[in-house]
Amino acid sequence: MALALCASFGSVDAWRASFAALAAARAHGELELVFTPEDGLLVHRGVGSGSKASGVPILLLRLPADVGAFLDAIEWPEVYQRYQEAVHAAGDAWGVSQADATGMRVIDVRRAGVFDTSPTVLPGAVWRDPARVAQWADELLGEHAVLVYCVYGHEVGRVTALRLRSLGVNARFLNGGIDGWQRAGLPTVQKQVLPSKG
DSSP, rough: HHHHHHHSSHHHHHHHHHHHHHHHSSSSSSEEEEEEETEEEEEEEEETOOOOOOOEEEEEEEESOOHHHHOOOOOOOOOOHHHHHHHHHGGEEEEEGGGOOOEEEEOOOOOOHHHHHHOOOOTOOOEGGGGGGHGGGGGTTOOOOEEOOSSSSSSHHHHHHHHHHHHTOOOOETTTTHHHHHHTOOOOGGGGGGOOOO
């Protein structure tokens, strides 16, 4: 969830501050943290605000409440479970099988810590920080097709593909991620030959 909050709000602290400020501005009602499938981001939304925006609520605060205590008591495993379900439902249409992962520009979007400890990447891949998609998406505009992959083809790859698609990039994610690729006996290369950029 920290990666998702950072990608959507800049940092976990910025998310907390934004959530608290919005709650303070509303005297009553409900405030939600919502996953928006059309762009793969998390946003705040007041329930009953008249907004017709789509989205999947993953966290709900009933106002008035002690917002600080509420934020400190969040059951993150439950929130993450709802987030996972929303991401999987939204991203399923953009998955690519190993057999169909040809002729695309390949981007490794594993979390920085995971990428740093891994010795291998897919052939031709370059690493980009999945929390900073908006900062590097422009370099992919005009590409015929872009394939992003994470470790298992779960939230990181799916959300990155959704975010890129919302920014005009023809992006897909690799079903099974690099883990499934390696288990299938498909080739990888040593990371030392990889030019990386954050």
